[in-house]
Amino acid sequence: MFHHPKIRNALLFFLVMAITIFFIIGRESSHRQRDTIVEAPIEAPDTYTPNELGVCTGRRWPADVPPLYVITPTYRRAEQIPELTRLAQTLLLVDSLVWIVVDDADEPTPAVVNYLQERRICHVYLIARMPAKFQKLKNPPRGVANRRKALEWLRKHAKKGGAFYFADDDNTYDTRLLDEIRHTKKVSMFPVGLVTQLGLSSPIVRNGKIVGFYDGWIANRKFPVDMAGFAVSVDFLNARPEADMPFLVGQEETKFLESLNFTLDDVELLSSNATTIRVWHTKTKKNNKAILGAKKLNYKDSNINFLQEQIWR
Amino acid sequence: MFHHPKIRNALLFFLVMAITIFFIIGRESSHRQRDTIVEAPIEAPDTYTPNELGVCTGRRWPADVPPLYVITPTYRRAEQIPELTRLAQTLLLVDSLVWIVVDDADEPTPAVVNYLQERRICHVYLIARMPAKFQKLKNPPRGVANRRKALEWLRKHAKKGGAFYFADDDNTYDTRLLDEIRHTKKVSMFPVGLVTQLGLSSPIVRNGKIVGFYDGWIANRKFPVDMAGFAVSVDFLNARPEADMPFLVGQEETKFLESLNFTLDDVELLSSNATTIRVWHTKTKKNNKAILGAKKLNYKDSNINFLQEQIWR
Numbered sequence: 001m002f003h004h005p006k007i008r009n010a011l012l013f014f015l016v017m018a019i020t021i022f023f024i025i026g027r028e029s030s031h032r033q034r035d036t037i038v039e040a041p042i043e044a045p046d047t048y049t050p051n052e053l054g055v056c057t058g059r060r061w062p063a064d065v066p067p068l069y070v071i072t073p074t075y076r077r078a079e080q081i082p083e084l085t086r087l088a089q090t091l092l093l094v095d096s097l098v099w100i101v102v103d104d105a106d107e108p109t110p111a112v113v114n115y116l117q118e119r120r121i122c123h124v125y126l127i128a129r130m131p132a133k134f135q136k137l138k139n140p141p142r143g144v145a146n147r148r149k150a151l152e153w154l155r156k157h158a159k160k161g162g163a164f165y166f167a168d169d170d171n172t173y174d175t176r177l178l179d180e181i182r183h184t185k186k187v188s189m190f191p192v193g194l195v196t197q198l199g200l201s202s203p204i205v206r207n208g209k210i211v212g213f214y215d216g217w218i219a220n221r222k223f224p225v226d227m228a229g230f231a232v233s234v235d236f237l238n239a240r241p242e243a244d245m246p247f248l249v250g251q252e253e254t255k256f257l258e259s260l261n262f263t264l265d266d267v268e269l270l271s272s273n274a275t276t277i278r279v280w281h282t283k284t285k286k287n288n289k290a291i292l293g294a295k296k297l298n299y300k301d302s303n304i305n306f307l308q309e310q311i312w313r
Numbered sequence: 314m315f316h317h318p319k320i321r322n323a324l325l326f327f328l329v330m331a332i333t334i335f336f337i338i339g340r341e342s343s344h345r346q347r348d349t350i351v352e353a354p355i356e357a358p359d360t361y362t363p364n365e366l367g368v369c370t371g372r373r374w375p376a377d378v379p380p381l382y383v384i385t386p387t388y389r390r391a392e393q394i395p396e397l398t399r400l401a402q403t404l405l406l407v408d409s410l411v412w413i414v415v416d417d418a419d420e421p422t423p424a425v426v427n428y429l430q431e432r433r434i435c436h437v438y439l440i441a442r443m444p445a446k447f448q449k450l451k452n453p454p455r456g457v458a459n460r461r462k463a464l465e466w467l468r469k470h471a472k473k474g475g476a477f478y479f480a481d482d483d484n485t486y487d488t489r490l491l492d493e494i495r496h497t498k499k500v501s502m503f504p505v506g507l508v509t510q511l512g513l514s515s516p517i518v519r520n521g522k523i524v525g526f527y528d529g530w531i532a533n534r535k536f537p538v539d540m541a542g543f544a545v546s547v548d549f550l551n552a553r554p555e556a557d558m559p560f561l562v563g564q565e566e567t568k569f570l571e572s573l574n575f576t577l578d579d580v581e582l583l584s585s586n587a588t589t590i591r592v593w594h595t596k597t598k599k600n601n602k603a604i605l606g607a608k609k610l611n612y613k614d615s616n617i618n619f620l621q622e623q624i625w626r
């Protein structure tokens with residue numbers, strides 16, 4: 001049959017058409033993905049106004065308020081969308097905010113991308129997979145690849161003013177602290193609740209000066225602080241091209257701060273001179289992957305099939 | 314010296330003044346407490362406008378938006394303020410909302426009262442201690458006294474329109490669900506994520522009709538739903554003076570719904586006809602009571618003393 005010239009020509013025609021269509025669709029979607037999702041919908045920088053790419057429209061962006069860049073490492077798990085939902089709803093209360101969400105994933109997580117776009121929160125979505133050599137470790141350096149990726153983005157796009165803050169998606173942030181952070185001139189520090197058996201991590205302040213650190217795990221760290229306990233000015237970072245966070249469990253905070261090269265006299269105290277707790281290291285209980293179905297329940301061809309696609313299995 | 318009449322008169326004068334001032338201040342503050350904190354700052358009801366007592370000013374309260382009453386049972390623990398902070402910041406995004414916070418406590422918790430007033434969220438703060446006979450049980454009916462107290466308040470103060478919803482302080486709520494809930498005419502239901510080993514609790518819907526329930530724990534419950542999976546119209550509740558929630562572990566939801574006396578045909582489906590998850594049963598990891606201090610750290614007469622008062626020991 002394939003030897004019949006008319007049929008062969010028709011098949012050939014369809015084959016060429018199909019390849020062309022696939023090529024166009026593929027190009028289109030990878031193009032769309034690169035432009036609006038994976039890399040940089042925002043170029044806040046020179047002025048404090050977000051760019052015209054659409055993601056930041058509708059949010060309040062007063063001209064005289066310096067931008068706050070909130071860097072959130074995340075990864076795929078049952079709690080990912082709920083945690084991001086809860087954090088997003090805190091950030092939606094804050095003016096002039098760019099949320100840099102960095103996913104530890106090989107490719108963009110559709111649920112996360114969709115959520116961010118649906119809520120029209122001013123955001124940048126990036127992916128940064130933990131390097132393979134660390135993935136096998138029992139206690140790997142979590143969130144480091146993500147934060148380094150965000151710093152890279154900041155150096156490239158955030159050229160002037162404002163501050164950045166590392167905010168994990170399971171912590172709890174009082175928006176009043178976030179509004180203070182944006183004015184950081186160099187490095188700011190403040191107390192964090194619910195950390196270690198002391199329930200608290202904070203600079204020790206006497207007569208307005210930092211005289212030490214109160215933290216359940218001091219070790220030999222020069223800056224024994226929690227990741228949620230400090231913020232840095234964007235200009236200060238940009239003036240220090242060598243500064244970075246190492247893949248070194250337990251040393252991420254101190255080594256990053258040390259690489260910024262400052263003294264305790266440079267540190268600004270927030271949260272009423274470090275006398276109030278406005279951020280907590282809350283942790284969410286891990287859920288197991290969901291079991292697919294209850295055999296006794298008849299849910300074929302029902303809404304349950306749609307819902308099951310939204311849960312982590 | 315006290316026998317000198319001029320000095321005696323002066324002392325007497327000061328004494329009388331001091332007593333008068335103390336009396337006025339004391340009366341003023343106890344008055345303020347009773348009126349604005351412990352019981353009912355709000356009388357939303359006949360119209361949708363909150364009253365003039367000050368707690369609801371500054372919030373958006375559009376005339377054509379029915380009120381949403383969010384009932385949150387809470388209790389003293391290390392995570393109480395962080396959890397309430399996170400939930401408050403979700404609720405601050407929602408118009409025409411009255412937050413009924415019911416504390417399982419013998420007297421108002423100052424940290425909670427202060428937080429609610431500082432944030433100027435439209436709220437009612439009530440206390441409702443679990444009855445003594447249940448307190449000794451290994452698995453007591455948690456949050457029932459609180460929810461009954463809130464229902465009592467609703468019946469007394471919320472006379473017309475809107476809906477109420479039981480929202481625990483550790484769950485995660487997408488604000489878009491909360492905006493849907495307020496329009497509930499009788500009883501509405503919707504899916505809840507992260508519950509039981511199925512990771513999901515939802516009505517099973519086929520051709521727009523509820524044909525059963527998908528839940529990891531069906532038992533013999535008529536309504537095998539999660540506390541976060543339904544909402545009720547205020548008018549519907551007020552038309553059923555007998556309806557109440559029993560102190561019966563595991564039967565709270567179904568027995569309360571049964572007491573409202575309705576059929577599945579009365580149920581409205583939210584969250585896009587129950588095809589989307591917009592509320593999750595997140596649970597926060599319990600922290601131990603904080604240890605008072607690290608002996609090696611010298612923090613005497615520093616900010617740490619103020620901070621320690623803010624953590625749960």
